[in-house]
């Protein structure tokens with residue numbers, strides 16, 4: 001797909017990886033629909049895109065809310081027309097050990113609230129946005145591409161029962177959509193980033209970050225633009241579908 005003038009929706013587009021994806025798409029001349037919970041962050045991303053000469057629009061929406069997501073895609077379609085791409089990037093972590101014990105006594109458990117919050121954004125939000133985007137792609141254009149941002153944590157990571165379940169699920173859903181939606185000319189794929197230098201990762205303690213970087217064969221965190229370039233690569237290549245791209249500096253080989 002040639003990205004010039006194509007409408008690409010990015011959830012979690014206000015900051016972090018989402019902002020970087022928006023800037024990369026702006027360079028390609030795409031029309032960008034930025035979705036996030038906070039208008040102020042969205043406005044900054046949109047301004048940076050427009051400084052590159054791109055058409056960028058802000059939509060405040062909580063991706064966990066079904067009626068809000070339905071309204072969101074109606075609004076995007078009304079304002080911008082046919083939707084050609086969706087990047088399901090909004091995501092959160094709420095880490096805790098499943099069970100923690102000391103001297104044979106259980107001292108803490110992952111709360112149901114932490115489980116529900118992460119599943120709601122990372123899994124249900126991804127499902128809702130993909131469902132509405134696919135419906136609009138079929139109604140208005142009969143082609144498109146959906147990318148789920150997974151994580152290398154999806155194969156299991158300490159303290160992340162909720163997050164790993166959500167990311168493994170997001171990746172599996174992309175495979176399902178690649179099979180189900182191919183008949184409508186819609187592709188689906190996912191990206192599993194390693195540790196990328198955004199707020200989510202930089203919130204870690206400096207000692208932990210240093211230890212982490214030393215364990216990555218390429219000896220550094222990834223840069224947001226390295227994930228963003230993978231997004232445009234997938235969008236542009238019409239024969240990619242159903243696959244997950246691991247971008248992790250060789251951490252998980």
Ligand code: NDP
Pocket residue numbers: 011012013014015016017018035036037038041061062063064088089090091092121125149150151152192193194195196197198199200201
């Ligand atoms: P950030 O925390 O920097 O950004 C996440 C964005 O998602 C924020 O703009 C946030 O909005 C938005 N968001 C959260 N909840 C909702 C919601 N309910 N509805 C709409 N938007 C929401 O994260 P990153 O940029 O680092 O991560 C982006 C994606 O990449 C996530 O899915 C993450 O799991 C994944 N990832 C990141 C890695 C990394 O190393 N950074 C590694 C592997 C995967 P708000 O500002 O309101 O919080």
